[in-house]
Amino acid sequence: MNDYQRCWWEQAQSDHKVLVLLRRQGAAPCHQLHYLQMVTEKVSKAFFWQSGAPPKKSHAGFYKFMRLLLQERGARRQQIADIFGFRRLEDFQNWARTALPLVYKLERLAPALANDGPNPEYPWPQDSPQNVPATFDFDVWREVTDTGRGRELIKVIRAAVEYFPVYG
Amino acid sequence: MASWYASQHLKTDPGIRSVYYLPNNSPDREIRFVEINELVADRSDDTLEPIDFGVDTGMDSEHRLLVLDVTPTQWDRINDSSLALPPDWTLDQAVLFDNN
Numbered sequence: 001m002n003d004y005q006r007c008w009w010e011q012a013q014s015d016h017k018v019l020v021l022l023r024r025q026g027a028a029p030c031h032q033l034h035y036l037q038m039v040t041e042k043v044s045k046a047f048f049w050q051s052g053a054p055p056k057k058s059h060a061g062f063y064k065f066m067r068l069l070l071q072e073r074g075a076r077r078q079q080i081a082d083i084f085g086f087r088r089l090e091d092f093q094n095w096a097r098t099a100l101p102l103v104y105k106l107e108r109l110a111p112a113l114a115n116d117g118p119n120p121e122y123p124w125p126q127d128s129p130q131n132v133p134a135t136f137d138f139d140v141w142r143e144v145t146d147t148g149r150g151r152e153l154i155k156v157i158r159a160a161v162e163y164f165p166v167y168g
Numbered sequence: 169m170a171s172w173y174a175s176q177h178l179k180t181d182p183g184i185r186s187v188y189y190l191p192n193n194s195p196d197r198e199i200r201f202v203e204i205n206e207l208v209a210d211r212s213d214d215t216l217e218p219i220d221f222g223v224d225t226g227m228d229s230e231h232r233l234l235v236l237d238v239t240p241t242q243w244d245r246i247n248d249s250s251l252a253l254p255p256d257w258t259l260d261q262a263v264l265f266d267n268n
Contacts, residue, residue: 026222026230085211095209147181148205148237151219 001046001168004054008046009164015039016161023154029141030120030133036144036157037110037120040065040103043160047168063103065160069167070096076167083163084156098149099156105140170199173233174265183207185240186266192258197231200257204243216242218254 001009019035044061047068055061070093072080077089086092111119116126118136123129144150174187183205190200200218218234236254238246245251246259253259 024220024222024232026225082212086209087212091209091211098207142176142180145221146177148183148203148208149181151235151237152208152211154219 001165002049002052004049004052005046005164005168008042008049009161009168012039012042012046012161012164015042016158028134029138030136033106033109033138033141033144034120036106039157039161040106041110043157043164046164050168061107063100063107066096066100066103080167083167084159095149095152099153102140102143102150102153105143109138109140169231170201170263171265173199174201177201177203177235178265178267181205181207186264188259189263189265190257190259190261191263192261193256199231199233201233201235202243202246202253202257202259202262203235203237204240205237206240208237208239210239210241216251216254 015035015038019032019039022032022035040062044065045055047065048055069080081089081092084092086095108114109119111121116124118138120133123132144153170189174189177187178184185204185206188202190202194200218236221233223233224230242251246253
């Protein structure tokens with residue numbers, strides 16, 4: 001891990017601790033979604049700093065990060081599967097196939113990508129606000145909490161942060 | 169409350185075959201579920217741990233929901249005792265919820 005990666009990873013770790021606190025305290029879904037995005041954005045940035053060159057400034061990235069992990073070759077394949085708690089890379093790939101659409105939806109919630117629609121931070125639409133994140137019923141939140149696929153994503157995100165020094 | 173959560177999860181996730189509510193040994197205001205899910209991956213045994221959600225913290229209805237997702241194969245192994253539930257969890261007096 002280079003020094004740039006360490007900076008982003010340390011922030012991802014701290015954000016993840018807050019995310020867990022929010023989940024255990026039952027904070028409003030918007031706050032949990034917000035932190036879910038912050039963690040995934042930062043761990044992805046830590047990964048993309050691997051080359052030593054700055055990644056693009058963007059809220060997106062975790063989707064791309066997951067896809068890159070799935071394309072690993074050789075001995076790294078099994079290492080990645082082990083790190084994320086899957087018996088074989090094929091199991092990870094099968095899970096990812098079903099989880100990537102959810103990852104994509106989570107990423108698109110960032111205000112900059114939400115197209116003036118539901119996002120976890122600001123009332124919308126911008127010109128005539130009618131919806132409040134704190135009271136909004138996010139469909140994507142139910143997908144995270146009420147499905148096995150979503151709860152596995154929570155575990156994969158935790159592993160992505162916790163084991164970053166091993167694979168990053 | 170357990171029945172409501174189980175029905176929500178069964179409705180939202182087509183992979184869930186059944187939900188077992190484990191009231192025995194669980195602290196007050198804690199709902200423990202084992203969900204047998206055909207769409208979750210067969211993961212390492214050391215990842216067999218529940219995800220915990222706080223709900224209504226600070227209100228009269230405050231409680232915790234803990235969900236352990238297992239594959240049908242892992243469920244079979246739990247039943248023949250070759251795979252352990254989390255510490256202090258027991259299937260004694262488990263209540264089954266399913267789509268029937």
